[in-house]
Amino acid sequence: MSDLYGEILLDHYRLPRNKGQLVGETLSVEGKNPLCGDELTLHLKLDGDRVSDISFEGNGCAISMASASMLTEDLKGRSLAEVQRRIEQFRSFIRDGKEPDGEPLDDISALAGVAQLPVRVKCATLAWTTMEQGLLQVKQS
Amino acid sequence: MSDLYGEILLDHYRLPRNKGQLVGETLSVEGKNPLCGDELTLHLKLDGDRVSDISFEGNGCAISMASASMLTEDLKGRSLAEVQRRIEQFRSFIRDGKEPDGEPLDDISALAGVAQLPVRVKCATLAWTTMEQGLLQVKQS
Amino acid sequence: MLLGRDVRKDFPILNVKVNGKPLVYLDSAASSQKPNAVLESYCRFCEQRYSNVHRGIHTLGEAATGDYEAARGSIAEFIQAPALEGVIFTRGTPESINLVAHSYGKKFVKHGQSIVLTPMEHHANLVPWQLVAKFVGAELRFIPMKSDGTLDLAEARKLIDKTTAMVAVTHASNVLGTINPVGEIVELAHKVGAKAVIDGAQAVPHMPVNLREMNPDFYSFSGHKMLGPTGIGVLYGRPEILNDMDPFLTGGEMIREVYLDHATWNDLPYKFEAGTPAIAEAIGLHAAVRYLQEIGMERIAQMDHYLTTHALEKLASEPDIALYGPLSQRGAVTSFNVKGIHPHDLAALLDREGIAIRAGHHCCQPLMRWLDVQATARASFYLYNTADDVAALIEGVRTARKVLA
Amino acid sequence: MLLGRDVRKDFPILNVKVNGKPLVYLDSAASSQKPNAVLESYCRFCEQRYSNVHRGIHTLGEAATGDYEAARGSIAEFIQAPALEGVIFTRGTPESINLVAHSYGKKFVKHGQSIVLTPMEHHANLVPWQLVAKFVGAELRFIPMKSDGTLDLAEARKLIDKTTAMVAVTHASNVLGTINPVGEIVELAHKVGAKAVIDGAQAVPHMPVNLREMNPDFYSFSGHKMLGPTGIGVLYGRPEILNDMDPFLTGGEMIREVYLDHATWNDLPYKFEAGTPAIAEAIGLHAAVRYLQEIGMERIAQMDHYLTTHALEKLASEPDIALYGPLSQRGAVTSFNVKGIHPHDLAALLDREGIAIRAGHHCCQPLMRWLDVQATARASFYLYNTADDVAALIEGVRTARKVLA
């Protein structure tokens, strides 16, 4: 556990990127982790097939909030297909604690310690499963 | 356990006293020990307030059959009040394994070992609880 | 008052290092650690006297049955149970309460009657009653709490009325620490002809419990919270009520006669103990009870009180800490929140220092809503804790604050 | 084939003297003895890694949760369970079957449908179905047995028909030793759209079990009969069916969200594990599975077969002995009666010689009626038994005959 609250994670927690509402958002998605009480809203602005802007609001532990901050930083500007690929990369990373092949995870790799902490996995993944819900909504509309 | 199947008990088992039906019986009572399968019928002949004759029939383990044999030998000729007292003495004896005060138990004391064997207590007491049922029936009629 | 230090040697796990630091175990309300005496008793039984119980006509069968029933006897005495045959072994508090809900509740609570609970119930003493209420069409009522987390007895007197079939209340709250006046509540229930079910999971480990005085209809607790093994708990039920109830689990031992199409039931307590019970766990629980009795429950209650009061004082003198629960009359738990730190993070950061506390809803989600928090941090104490553990907790909270500030 | 002798050193209880004689333990079908490996694993866990599971954000909580889930994984693999989330920890076979009866049977079996059983079922796989049948108004049907104590499959094909909702059959009989063709029975059930519930209490300890091949809807067994601790057992259920079922016991861990008046349920398998589970017992069962796997279930089955066949031959060559059950395809139990000796007396007299057998109805009263006996004597074998034990049994029977002749 000792390496989980490292500098990168704490930096995202203390100075969250893209926190707040988003003017002119295309849609927002809510996520919740009932067992922990973590709550999260992702705001997305789409430009065609691309996430041109993204922000989050929420309430929860440092892991869930830092993970949301990392997500916004990582996904901003990506195409929906890339977003889907990133979500899958993240899943595999959180399961194994190892960086998967492909594009490096950068800051996100600071969450590696979570893989050994089943109780915290849901905190770290909340933002990502919420984003996946967002993708589904986009596809359906 | 080793002293339970002693000479007195085996003697009652091999050569049961008062086994069989009873001509001119006043009443018969059935007892059963469903968990063991032991079955017993007591036949009683009353002469006023006195058990003038008694016999048993049944099917069961050596303890239950020997105990029935001992019962018939012990109770034959006694008044109903004495029978009740004997039943109570027997109960206390089987619980503690110690001869209670009062009239000695004679052969019945061979059942002392049962007190340490909760599983067999029901075998040893079957005849006696059946007899008590008989007393109840007599009182009610 | 050096109980904690004196008994620590009996608990091997307290020598474990966590993240390089000596373990400071402050999570006994979730589950307590096991003294050598319990583990030795468990193993000795399995190595020398083990067999199935009740049905065996052999020496080991008699030995195991004797030990198992001796455990029942000793536990009955420990809680001053009015009747030995009312003491039923279960897996733990939830099974005990589910047994009552299924076998008493679904049969005897009638449409339109009410079941009275409190907002501080553990899910184990709430969800089963929700299902009973739904099944029979009964109403759930909740005794309001005062702002300090104690029950409003004046309101309880109004709520518990002629419609009330059952009153289900925890003896001690696992979050607030509140010790409820269960004797009075039982009386209120009995006055209107209702049955009282008391959840003793947090009480039996920590204070003398006297069921003769309290006079509940049902009382339940878990072995693993009182130094005993997991997998065993107790339901005490008033025998005349248990006799009227249908069995809960069915199978071996609880039957008298079985035919292809129907069956009849065994006497108490066996009627409610289906199948091979947790035999070795009962023997382990017996050892735990002996261990607790040797120290004395009064003394344990005093020690718990001392540590809890001490911890509350220390926490209160830290900045930005919210404390929950009453200030007096409380059990050995302290729930709190540090402003700006999610309790999960606090727990994780304390763990870096070797300190184990619990963070979350503590299986009391409705109470979290009442407190208007997502979760709390909870440090809970038991006889092996010391003032040093409290000092470590405070130090750890300060460190966490520095990390996340 | 000297398995018995090789492993005896691992079972400390086998050194115990009973009535001055070395213990000859022939009652493993009631409950098996525990090897050192299980007790050590149990204690090591309690001494080094113990805490409650699932809810703790601290190192011990993670360790205990990891060990508990590793136990689930290893047991899933041991029985070749098709899905890990279908493996639910219970107290034992009876709780497993009660869970299915309550949560599946009472909900999905409809009025006028039939539940198909056999006359050789243990009460644990009979009484719960009697209650379901009564509750929903279903019919109980029994697959007839041939005179050797095997099922008449031709009759089963007729009995299991469009009305059939469930088929509940034991994998191996605890009295006759019969090993039933459960794969075929599952197929018969599935052909008519019925669910198959298999009682594996006497199978899992004694033979390789492959649920992927057998394909049952539910399968249950008990830890204490397979070298594991008491207080723990397993239900395997097909996840899609478990998902459709309501929870059985309610309380902690099995919930997702709880409000004052209602609650929602957790994912599998937790939905069916209410409250603090038998944590240390799961760890002990894991050790038992490891121990069995190291020896190999094929080898254990062979050894059981050898001892059982040997015992049957020896008993058959004694005068006035009635043997029950088939001659081949059988598990490690031999049931018999000695003419003129009640089995309780036989058991008591064998005990004088240090020999532990079981006598009674073995929780199979309907089967006793089918056999037309009050009770039977039963000697059952396991991997720690040897041909010497069989010899002692035969000698003991001769002595008993002399005493009671």
Ligand SMILES: Cc1ncc(COP(=O)(O)O)c(C=O)c1O
């Ligand atoms: C076939 C069968 N089913 C169920 C059971 C009951 O299991 P337990 O002993 O764990 O209650 C037994 C045990 O004797 C059994 O043999």
Ligand SMILES: Cc1ncc(COP(=O)(O)O)c(C=O)c1O
């Ligand atoms: C008040 C209360 N009731 C019930 C329970 C549930 O008991 P167990 O942990 O044995 O499932 C707990 C345990 O946290 C509790 O604190």
